[in-house]
Amino acid sequence: MPQWAMVIDLDKCIGCQSCTAACRAENNVPFIGPDEAELGRAIFWNEVLFDIEGEYPHVDASIIPRPCFHCENPPCVKVCPVGATYKREEDGLVxxxxxxxxxxxxxxxxxxxxxxxxxxxxxxxxxxxxRYQNPDVPLRPRGIVEKCTFCVHRLDEGLPIPACNQACPTGARYFGDLDDPASEVSQLARSPRAVRLLEDLGTEPRVFYLKEGL
Structure with a gap:
Protein backbone atom coordinates (compact mmCIF):
# COMPACT_ATOMS: atom_id res chain seq x y z
CA MET A 1 0.00 0.00 0.00
CA PRO A 2 1.20 3.55 -0.70
CA GLN A 3 2.22 5.85 2.12
CA TRP A 4 0.56 9.11 1.13
CA ALA A 5 2.35 12.45 1.38
CA MET A 6 1.98 15.97 0.00
CA VAL A 7 4.55 18.48 -1.23
CA ILE A 8 3.68 22.18 -1.58
CA ASP A 9 5.98 24.46 -3.58
CA LEU A 10 5.83 27.84 -1.87
CA ASP A 11 7.68 29.45 -4.78
CA LYS A 12 4.74 28.52 -7.03
CA CYS A 13 1.89 29.29 -4.62
CA ILE A 14 0.16 32.60 -5.42
CA GLY A 15 -2.26 32.58 -2.49
CA CYS A 16 -5.36 32.41 -4.67
CA GLN A 17 -7.06 30.04 -2.20
CA SER A 18 -8.46 27.83 -4.94
CA CYS A 19 -7.32 24.94 -2.76
CA THR A 20 -9.42 26.20 0.14
CA ALA A 21 -12.53 26.63 -2.02
CA ALA A 22 -12.10 23.20 -3.62
CA CYS A 23 -11.63 21.60 -0.21
CA ARG A 24 -14.81 23.19 1.13
CA ALA A 25 -16.86 21.99 -1.82
CA GLU A 26 -15.37 18.49 -1.85
CA ASN A 27 -15.60 17.84 1.90
CA ASN A 28 -18.75 19.75 2.90
CA VAL A 29 -16.78 22.10 5.14
CA PRO A 30 -19.25 24.55 6.74
CA PHE A 31 -19.44 28.13 5.54
CA ILE A 32 -19.87 30.72 8.28
CA GLY A 33 -20.49 34.43 8.60
CA PRO A 34 -18.29 37.17 10.06
CA ASP A 35 -19.95 36.99 13.48
CA GLU A 36 -19.04 33.33 13.91
CA ALA A 37 -15.55 33.98 12.58
CA GLU A 38 -15.01 36.67 15.22
CA LEU A 39 -15.80 34.05 17.86
CA GLY A 40 -13.05 31.82 16.50
CA ARG A 41 -15.45 29.25 15.07
CA ALA A 42 -14.18 29.16 11.51
CA ILE A 43 -13.37 25.72 10.10
CA PHE A 44 -10.62 25.28 7.51
CA TRP A 45 -9.56 21.85 6.35
CA ASN A 46 -7.08 23.67 4.12
CA GLU A 47 -6.30 27.18 5.32
CA VAL A 48 -3.93 29.52 3.51
CA LEU A 49 -1.95 31.69 5.92
CA PHE A 50 -0.58 35.09 4.92
CA ASP A 51 2.22 37.07 6.55
CA ILE A 52 2.47 40.48 4.87
CA GLU A 53 5.13 43.03 5.76
CA GLY A 54 5.71 46.54 4.45
CA GLU A 55 3.49 48.92 2.54
CA TYR A 56 2.65 49.15 -1.13
CA PRO A 57 4.60 49.13 -3.38
CA HIS A 58 7.31 47.67 -1.14
CA VAL A 59 5.53 44.60 0.17
CA ASP A 60 6.92 41.22 1.17
CA ALA A 61 4.39 38.42 1.53
CA SER A 62 4.82 34.89 2.83
CA ILE A 63 2.09 32.40 1.93
CA ILE A 64 1.71 29.01 3.58
CA PRO A 65 -1.15 26.62 2.77
CA ARG A 66 -1.89 24.47 5.82
CA PRO A 67 -3.71 21.14 5.53
CA CYS A 68 -3.49 18.38 8.12
CA PHE A 69 0.08 17.10 8.20
CA HIS A 70 -0.81 13.40 8.67
CA CYS A 71 2.17 12.91 10.94
CA GLU A 72 4.09 9.70 11.22
CA ASN A 73 3.99 10.22 15.01
CA PRO A 74 0.71 12.11 15.48
CA PRO A 75 0.28 13.60 18.98
CA CYS A 76 -3.47 13.91 18.37
CA VAL A 77 -3.79 10.12 18.27
CA LYS A 78 -1.89 9.68 21.52
CA VAL A 79 -4.14 11.98 23.54
CA CYS A 80 -7.56 10.85 22.27
CA PRO A 81 -9.22 9.06 25.21
CA VAL A 82 -11.76 7.14 23.11
CA GLY A 83 -9.82 6.15 20.00
CA ALA A 84 -11.76 8.53 17.76
CA THR A 85 -8.57 9.80 16.16
CA TYR A 86 -6.44 7.04 14.69
CA LYS A 87 -3.63 6.43 12.24
CA ARG A 88 -4.42 4.09 9.36
CA GLU A 89 -1.24 2.07 9.21
CA GLU A 90 -1.71 0.73 5.69
CA ASP A 91 -1.39 4.17 4.10
CA GLY A 92 -0.33 6.52 6.91
CA LEU A 93 -3.46 8.68 6.98
CA VAL A 94 -4.58 10.20 10.29
CA ARG A 131 -27.85 20.56 -3.61
CA TYR A 132 -24.18 21.50 -3.39
CA GLN A 133 -23.30 18.83 -0.84
CA ASN A 134 -20.96 16.01 -1.80
CA PRO A 135 -22.81 12.75 -1.02
CA ASP A 136 -19.49 10.91 -0.72
CA VAL A 137 -18.50 12.84 2.42
CA PRO A 138 -20.60 12.72 5.62
CA LEU A 139 -21.77 15.90 7.29
CA ARG A 140 -20.24 16.22 10.73
CA PRO A 141 -22.55 16.69 13.73
CA ARG A 142 -22.15 19.45 16.26
CA GLY A 143 -19.77 18.75 19.13
CA ILE A 144 -17.04 16.76 17.40
CA VAL A 145 -13.63 17.59 15.93
CA GLU A 146 -12.90 17.50 12.20
CA LYS A 147 -9.94 18.07 9.89
CA CYS A 148 -8.37 17.43 6.49
CA THR A 149 -8.35 13.78 5.42
CA PHE A 150 -6.28 14.11 2.22
CA CYS A 151 -9.68 13.39 0.57
CA VAL A 152 -9.65 9.81 1.82
CA HIS A 153 -12.92 9.04 0.01
CA ARG A 154 -11.16 9.73 -3.28
CA LEU A 155 -8.11 7.67 -2.39
CA ASP A 156 -10.24 4.71 -1.36
CA GLU A 157 -12.01 4.84 -4.72
CA GLY A 158 -8.73 4.80 -6.64
CA LEU A 159 -8.50 8.53 -7.41
CA PRO A 160 -5.09 9.42 -5.97
CA ILE A 161 -5.40 13.20 -5.97
CA PRO A 162 -6.99 15.41 -3.29
CA ALA A 163 -9.31 18.19 -4.42
CA CYS A 164 -6.84 20.89 -3.34
CA ASN A 165 -4.16 19.48 -5.62
CA GLN A 166 -6.55 19.17 -8.53
CA ALA A 167 -7.69 22.79 -8.17
CA CYS A 168 -4.26 24.44 -7.89
CA PRO A 169 -3.82 26.63 -11.01
CA THR A 170 -0.03 26.89 -10.71
CA GLY A 171 0.79 23.24 -10.03
CA ALA A 172 2.19 24.10 -6.61
CA ARG A 173 0.93 20.89 -5.01
CA TYR A 174 2.14 17.34 -5.45
CA PHE A 175 0.68 14.17 -3.99
CA GLY A 176 1.76 10.57 -4.06
CA ASP A 177 3.50 7.62 -2.44
CA LEU A 178 6.35 8.69 -0.18
CA ASP A 179 7.67 5.11 -0.06
CA ASP A 180 8.06 4.89 -3.84
CA PRO A 181 11.53 6.29 -4.63
CA ALA A 182 10.46 6.81 -8.24
CA SER A 183 7.45 8.97 -7.36
CA GLU A 184 7.60 12.73 -7.84
CA VAL A 185 6.56 13.31 -4.24
CA SER A 186 9.32 11.08 -2.89
CA GLN A 187 11.95 12.79 -5.01
CA LEU A 188 10.77 16.30 -4.13
CA ALA A 189 10.67 15.44 -0.42
CA ARG A 190 14.40 14.65 -0.64
CA SER A 191 15.17 17.89 -2.46
CA PRO A 192 17.52 20.42 -0.80
CA ARG A 193 14.61 22.87 -1.07
CA ALA A 194 12.36 20.65 1.07
CA VAL A 195 11.50 21.51 4.67
CA ARG A 196 8.98 20.27 7.20
CA LEU A 197 7.42 22.45 9.88
CA LEU A 198 8.42 21.92 13.51
CA GLU A 199 10.64 18.95 12.72
CA ASP A 200 12.28 19.22 16.13
CA LEU A 201 9.06 17.97 17.73
CA GLY A 202 9.52 14.53 16.21
CA THR A 203 6.06 14.35 14.65
CA GLU A 204 7.51 13.57 11.20
CA PRO A 205 4.80 15.35 9.20
CA ARG A 206 3.94 14.07 5.74
CA VAL A 207 3.50 17.52 4.28
CA PHE A 208 6.71 18.96 2.85
CA TYR A 209 7.28 22.52 1.67
CA LEU A 210 9.64 23.62 -1.09
CA LYS A 211 11.28 27.03 -0.84
CA GLU A 212 14.47 28.50 -2.23
CA GLY A 213 16.91 29.91 0.29
CA LEU A 214 15.70 28.03 3.36
Whole structure:
Protein backbone atom coordinates (compact mmCIF):
# COMPACT_ATOMS: atom_id res chain seq x y z
CA MET A 1 0.00 0.00 0.00
CA PRO A 2 1.20 3.55 -0.70
CA GLN A 3 2.22 5.85 2.12
CA TRP A 4 0.56 9.11 1.13
CA ALA A 5 2.35 12.45 1.38
CA MET A 6 1.98 15.97 0.00
CA VAL A 7 4.55 18.48 -1.23
CA ILE A 8 3.68 22.18 -1.58
CA ASP A 9 5.98 24.46 -3.58
CA LEU A 10 5.83 27.84 -1.87
CA ASP A 11 7.68 29.45 -4.78
CA LYS A 12 4.74 28.52 -7.03
CA CYS A 13 1.89 29.29 -4.62
CA ILE A 14 0.16 32.60 -5.42
CA GLY A 15 -2.26 32.58 -2.49
CA CYS A 16 -5.36 32.41 -4.67
CA GLN A 17 -7.06 30.04 -2.20
CA SER A 18 -8.46 27.83 -4.94
CA CYS A 19 -7.32 24.94 -2.76
CA THR A 20 -9.42 26.20 0.14
CA ALA A 21 -12.53 26.63 -2.02
CA ALA A 22 -12.10 23.20 -3.62
CA CYS A 23 -11.63 21.60 -0.21
CA ARG A 24 -14.81 23.19 1.13
CA ALA A 25 -16.86 21.99 -1.82
CA GLU A 26 -15.37 18.49 -1.85
CA ASN A 27 -15.60 17.84 1.90
CA ASN A 28 -18.75 19.75 2.90
CA VAL A 29 -16.78 22.10 5.14
CA PRO A 30 -19.25 24.55 6.74
CA PHE A 31 -19.44 28.13 5.54
CA ILE A 32 -19.87 30.72 8.28
CA GLY A 33 -20.49 34.43 8.60
CA PRO A 34 -18.29 37.17 10.06
CA ASP A 35 -19.95 36.99 13.48
CA GLU A 36 -19.04 33.33 13.91
CA ALA A 37 -15.55 33.98 12.58
CA GLU A 38 -15.01 36.67 15.22
CA LEU A 39 -15.80 34.05 17.86
CA GLY A 40 -13.05 31.82 16.50
CA ARG A 41 -15.45 29.25 15.07
CA ALA A 42 -14.18 29.16 11.51
CA ILE A 43 -13.37 25.72 10.10
CA PHE A 44 -10.62 25.28 7.51
CA TRP A 45 -9.56 21.85 6.35
CA ASN A 46 -7.08 23.67 4.12
CA GLU A 47 -6.30 27.18 5.32
CA VAL A 48 -3.93 29.52 3.51
CA LEU A 49 -1.95 31.69 5.92
CA PHE A 50 -0.58 35.09 4.92
CA ASP A 51 2.22 37.07 6.55
CA ILE A 52 2.47 40.48 4.87
CA GLU A 53 5.13 43.03 5.76
CA GLY A 54 5.71 46.54 4.45
CA GLU A 55 3.49 48.92 2.54
CA TYR A 56 2.65 49.15 -1.13
CA PRO A 57 4.60 49.13 -3.38
CA HIS A 58 7.31 47.67 -1.14
CA VAL A 59 5.53 44.60 0.17
CA ASP A 60 6.92 41.22 1.17
CA ALA A 61 4.39 38.42 1.53
CA SER A 62 4.82 34.89 2.83
CA ILE A 63 2.09 32.40 1.93
CA ILE A 64 1.71 29.01 3.58
CA PRO A 65 -1.15 26.62 2.77
CA ARG A 66 -1.89 24.47 5.82
CA PRO A 67 -3.71 21.14 5.53
CA CYS A 68 -3.49 18.38 8.12
CA PHE A 69 0.08 17.10 8.20
CA HIS A 70 -0.81 13.40 8.67
CA CYS A 71 2.17 12.91 10.94
CA GLU A 72 4.09 9.70 11.22
CA ASN A 73 3.99 10.22 15.01
CA PRO A 74 0.71 12.11 15.48
CA PRO A 75 0.28 13.60 18.98
CA CYS A 76 -3.47 13.91 18.37
CA VAL A 77 -3.79 10.12 18.27
CA LYS A 78 -1.89 9.68 21.52
CA VAL A 79 -4.14 11.98 23.54
CA CYS A 80 -7.56 10.85 22.27
CA PRO A 81 -9.22 9.06 25.21
CA VAL A 82 -11.76 7.14 23.11
CA GLY A 83 -9.82 6.15 20.00
CA ALA A 84 -11.76 8.53 17.76
CA THR A 85 -8.57 9.80 16.16
CA TYR A 86 -6.44 7.04 14.69
CA LYS A 87 -3.63 6.43 12.24
CA ARG A 88 -4.42 4.09 9.36
CA GLU A 89 -1.24 2.07 9.21
CA GLU A 90 -1.71 0.73 5.69
CA ASP A 91 -1.39 4.17 4.10
CA GLY A 92 -0.33 6.52 6.91
CA LEU A 93 -3.46 8.68 6.98
CA VAL A 94 -4.58 10.20 10.29
CA UNK A 95 -8.36 9.91 10.35
CA UNK A 96 -11.34 10.49 12.59
CA UNK A 97 -14.17 8.19 13.72
CA UNK A 98 -16.88 10.82 14.09
CA UNK A 99 -19.25 8.47 15.90
CA UNK A 100 -16.69 7.97 18.69
CA UNK A 101 -15.61 11.59 19.17
CA UNK A 102 -16.81 13.09 22.46
CA UNK A 103 -15.66 16.63 21.69
CA UNK A 104 -13.12 16.86 24.51
CA UNK A 105 -10.75 18.73 22.17
CA UNK A 106 -7.61 17.20 23.64
CA UNK A 107 -6.48 16.62 20.06
CA UNK A 108 -6.87 20.27 19.09
CA UNK A 109 -4.62 21.24 21.98
CA UNK A 110 -2.09 18.50 21.20
CA UNK A 111 -1.79 19.34 17.49
CA UNK A 112 1.23 21.65 17.09
CA UNK A 113 0.04 22.75 13.64
CA UNK A 114 -3.39 24.05 14.62
CA UNK A 115 -5.25 22.06 11.97
CA UNK A 116 -8.02 20.42 14.00
CA UNK A 117 -11.37 22.18 14.39
CA UNK A 118 -14.26 21.81 16.79
CA UNK A 119 -17.63 21.74 15.04
CA UNK A 120 -20.04 24.33 16.41
CA UNK A 121 -22.68 23.63 13.78
CA UNK A 122 -25.46 21.07 13.65
CA UNK A 123 -24.57 19.59 10.26
CA UNK A 124 -27.58 21.09 8.49
CA UNK A 125 -27.08 23.45 5.57
CA UNK A 126 -29.29 26.44 4.72
CA UNK A 127 -32.30 25.65 2.57
CA UNK A 128 -31.36 25.38 -1.08
CA UNK A 129 -27.67 24.78 -0.43
CA UNK A 130 -28.03 21.06 0.15
CA ARG A 131 -27.85 20.56 -3.61
CA TYR A 132 -24.18 21.50 -3.39
CA GLN A 133 -23.30 18.83 -0.84
CA ASN A 134 -20.96 16.01 -1.80
CA PRO A 135 -22.81 12.75 -1.02
CA ASP A 136 -19.49 10.91 -0.72
CA VAL A 137 -18.50 12.84 2.42
CA PRO A 138 -20.60 12.72 5.62
CA LEU A 139 -21.77 15.90 7.29
CA ARG A 140 -20.24 16.22 10.73
CA PRO A 141 -22.55 16.69 13.73
CA ARG A 142 -22.15 19.45 16.26
CA GLY A 143 -19.77 18.75 19.13
CA ILE A 144 -17.04 16.76 17.40
CA VAL A 145 -13.63 17.59 15.93
CA GLU A 146 -12.90 17.50 12.20
CA LYS A 147 -9.94 18.07 9.89
CA CYS A 148 -8.37 17.43 6.49
CA THR A 149 -8.35 13.78 5.42
CA PHE A 150 -6.28 14.11 2.22
CA CYS A 151 -9.68 13.39 0.57
CA VAL A 152 -9.65 9.81 1.82
CA HIS A 153 -12.92 9.04 0.01
CA ARG A 154 -11.16 9.73 -3.28
CA LEU A 155 -8.11 7.67 -2.39
CA ASP A 156 -10.24 4.71 -1.36
CA GLU A 157 -12.01 4.84 -4.72
CA GLY A 158 -8.73 4.80 -6.64
CA LEU A 159 -8.50 8.53 -7.41
CA PRO A 160 -5.09 9.42 -5.97
CA ILE A 161 -5.40 13.20 -5.97
CA PRO A 162 -6.99 15.41 -3.29
CA ALA A 163 -9.31 18.19 -4.42
CA CYS A 164 -6.84 20.89 -3.34
CA ASN A 165 -4.16 19.48 -5.62
CA GLN A 166 -6.55 19.17 -8.53
CA ALA A 167 -7.69 22.79 -8.17
CA CYS A 168 -4.26 24.44 -7.89
CA PRO A 169 -3.82 26.63 -11.01
CA THR A 170 -0.03 26.89 -10.71
CA GLY A 171 0.79 23.24 -10.03
CA ALA A 172 2.19 24.10 -6.61
CA ARG A 173 0.93 20.89 -5.01
CA TYR A 174 2.14 17.34 -5.45
CA PHE A 175 0.68 14.17 -3.99
CA GLY A 176 1.76 10.57 -4.06
CA ASP A 177 3.50 7.62 -2.44
CA LEU A 178 6.35 8.69 -0.18
CA ASP A 179 7.67 5.11 -0.06
CA ASP A 180 8.06 4.89 -3.84
CA PRO A 181 11.53 6.29 -4.63
CA ALA A 182 10.46 6.81 -8.24
CA SER A 183 7.45 8.97 -7.36
CA GLU A 184 7.60 12.73 -7.84
CA VAL A 185 6.56 13.31 -4.24
CA SER A 186 9.32 11.08 -2.89
CA GLN A 187 11.95 12.79 -5.01
CA LEU A 188 10.77 16.30 -4.13
CA ALA A 189 10.67 15.44 -0.42
CA ARG A 190 14.40 14.65 -0.64
CA SER A 191 15.17 17.89 -2.46
CA PRO A 192 17.52 20.42 -0.80
CA ARG A 193 14.61 22.87 -1.07
CA ALA A 194 12.36 20.65 1.07
CA VAL A 195 11.50 21.51 4.67
CA ARG A 196 8.98 20.27 7.20
CA LEU A 197 7.42 22.45 9.88
CA LEU A 198 8.42 21.92 13.51
CA GLU A 199 10.64 18.95 12.72
CA ASP A 200 12.28 19.22 16.13
CA LEU A 201 9.06 17.97 17.73
CA GLY A 202 9.52 14.53 16.21
CA THR A 203 6.06 14.35 14.65
CA GLU A 204 7.51 13.57 11.20
CA PRO A 205 4.80 15.35 9.20
CA ARG A 206 3.94 14.07 5.74
CA VAL A 207 3.50 17.52 4.28
CA PHE A 208 6.71 18.96 2.85
CA TYR A 209 7.28 22.52 1.67
CA LEU A 210 9.64 23.62 -1.09
CA LYS A 211 11.28 27.03 -0.84
CA GLU A 212 14.47 28.50 -2.23
CA GLY A 213 16.91 29.91 0.29
CA LEU A 214 15.70 28.03 3.36
Missing amino acids: LQRYERCIGCRYCTVACPYGVRYFTWYDGEWPEGMD
